[in-house]
Amino acid sequence: MATSTSWAQDVITCDLCNKAAQQFCNSCQVNLCDTCIKKHRDEYKSLMHEIVPFLERKIQLVFPECREHSGQRCEVNCIKCKSPVCVKCIGLGPHKGHDVEELTKTHEKKIRKIKSDMKEIKAKIIPKYQKEDHKIGNTISKTKSKIEDLEKKSKKLRKLWHKEVDSIFDKIDSMVQSLGEENLIALQGYHNKIRNLISEINKTVKLNEKLINSNNSFEVDKYQSKLNEYQDFPENVDLKFPFLDSNIDKGKELSIEIGGYRVTLKEMMQPSLSTDVSRFTTGIGKLMDKVRVISTVPTTYNPLYGVACVEEVEAWIGGENETITRIDIHGAVKDTVTTTCLDGSDGISVSRGRELMYSDNDTVYIVRDGKSQILINAPKGWTPGGLCCTRSGDILVHAYRESGHLTENKIIRYKGKNIKQEISNDGEGNPIFKEGSFLLFISENNNGDICVSDLNDDTVVVVDKTGRVRFRYDGTPAKREESFGPRGIVTDALSQIIVTDIENNCLHILDQNGQFLRCVDECGLKDPYGLSVDSEGRVWVGLFDTGEIKVIEYL
Numbered sequence: 001m002a003t004s005t006s007w008a009q010d011v012i013t014c015d016l017c018n019k020a021a022q023q024f025c026n027s028c029q030v031n032l033c034d035t036c037i038k039k040h041r042d043e044y045k046s047l048m049h050e051i052v053p054f055l056e057r058k059i060q061l062v063f064p065e066c067r068e069h070s071g072q073r074c075e076v077n078c079i080k081c082k083s084p085v086c087v088k089c090i091g092l093g094p095h096k097g098h099d100v101e102e103l104t105k106t107h108e109k110k111i112r113k114i115k116s117d118m119k120e121i122k123a124k125i126i127p128k129y130q131k132e133d134h135k136i137g138n139t140i141s142k143t144k145s146k147i148e149d150l151e152k153k154s155k156k157l158r159k160l161w162h163k164e165v166d167s168i169f170d171k172i173d174s175m176v177q178s179l180g181e182e183n184l185i186a187l188q189g190y191h192n193k194i195r196n197l198i199s200e201i202n203k204t205v206k207l208n209e210k211l212i213n214s215n216n217s218f219e220v221d222k223y224q225s226k227l228n229e230y231q232d233f234p235e236n237v238d239l240k241f242p243f244l245d246s247n248i249d250k251g252k253e254l255s256i257e258i259g260g261y262r263v264t265l266k267e268m269m270q271p272s273l274s275t276d277v278s279r280f281t282t283g284i285g286k287l288m289d290k291v292r293v294i295s296t297v298p299t300t301y302n303p304l305y306g307v308a309c310v311e312e313v314e315a316w317i318g319g320e321n322e323t324i325t326r327i328d329i330h331g332a333v334k335d336t337v338t339t340t341c342l343d344g345s346d347g348i349s350v351s352r353g354r355e356l357m358y359s360d361n362d363t364v365y366i367v368r369d370g371k372s373q374i375l376i377n378a379p380k381g382w383t384p385g386g387l388c389c390t391r392s393g394d395i396l397v398h399a400y401r402e403s404g405h406l407t408e409n410k411i412i413r414y415k416g417k418n419i420k421q422e423i424s425n426d427g428e429g430n431p432i433f434k435e436g437s438f439l440l441f442i443s444e445n446n447n448g449d450i451c452v453s454d455l456n457d458d459t460v461v462v463v464d465k466t467g468r469v470r471f472r473y474d475g476t477p478a479k480r481e482e483s484f485g486p487r488g489i490v491t492d493a494l495s496q497i498i499v500t501d502i503e504n505n506c507l508h509i510l511d512q513n514g515q516f517l518r519c520v521d522e523c524g525l526k527d528p529y530g531l532s533v534d535s536e537g538r539v540w541v542g543l544f545d546t547g548e549i550k551v552i553e554y555l
Contacts, residue, residue: 081098238416290522313329323338378412396450453486460497485504491533506528
């Protein structure tokens, strides 16, 4: 029985029915039984058929019937018309005088192209997609883990807050869930796209393998390469994670922050004839009558350029060398990043996720997991300088380029890697920022205003979201002895604008409309340059020559 079964599986059947084939049409490459020979001849009456016993069959290419001459098979390919034709067509027919090529050669070329495409798809395209499939799978897993950590931290903090503030945590949980779902939906959509493309590419490979073994030149001739289509790799998604932090001074103050949402609760004592009644209210505070230095932080940088706070007790700092260092409020080094700029990075800042960003030659980098990754490539011919991350996660970059003997300056707003806005000229075509080679410092205010310290013009320029100039401040209202020398600039929780004045060794504080409020000069501020605000609302002032940082409480 086993032998009989094996023999039955080797029987060649007729291509027109299921009976065993005894004959073979060499002309059409078709298996035939005795009964179907007439049916085959009748179906293709116009063509010649060489019917032979099956064992005497000849394996050869099957050429299509000529469209112009019935009963003739195509033998050549018209190069001009890109179609198979018969010998009559090129002798006396419509393709007379056209360059032709034997169909066997055309077939061989197509087979070589299919093999080449399939080789590259197997060797490069499929591994590339599989690598991305694995990578995005890991990213989804990490994303879920980060979301779970945020939710756990939120639940832990919830227990420390009074029942009356449950509505605040409800909003926080909603933001975490919304941002988490947004990230996962985007990642899952990208993951599905990658997997669908992998499936499609594998189908293409199978079809190509079938074509390579096909004797039908017409089907092979119809082959269209998809190699270029698969080489255009889909763009990955940019993930955004909110920063969640809290500070608790029991009995005095509670504060919590996630993303751009911050709430501070303070215990206020109100005098009463019979008893003291305490109550909680939201708020930040007002300017202190007399500011005080919380800490004087020593550093090894001389000169010291940039300061960018990370939470309440740490900051990234940079100077005139290739390193950027993260220190705590006592000056202890926590981390170091090496750049390619031997003279120091033009600008440093932190992202919404508290990641270091810095400009280096024509590129803006972000440091993730201890490694520098390209965040933004400046437009051709332009160099990035000062940086600022907005509350929405956009990145503001000062860009400059030399034009003749002058240096042009502008502010570019980036959404991810894409340019969203450019701020350079007013409505009448005049430059907003003065031409010159000095760096511009940038900060975004709570109302969306962009506050710029223009060193080339010794002014503070404030533009609204659309890029329209709202006002300029030249230091005159402060009535200082020396001319105004603005450097670092920040905004605070009260929407106040704070700028260092290196010429007068002080800080200028303005309201959001440019009204001068006061100067801070009683803190030993010698050559103040870099400036940043920590999560406690304190300013960190970097002193250019000594390299010290003054941490000042002023609210």
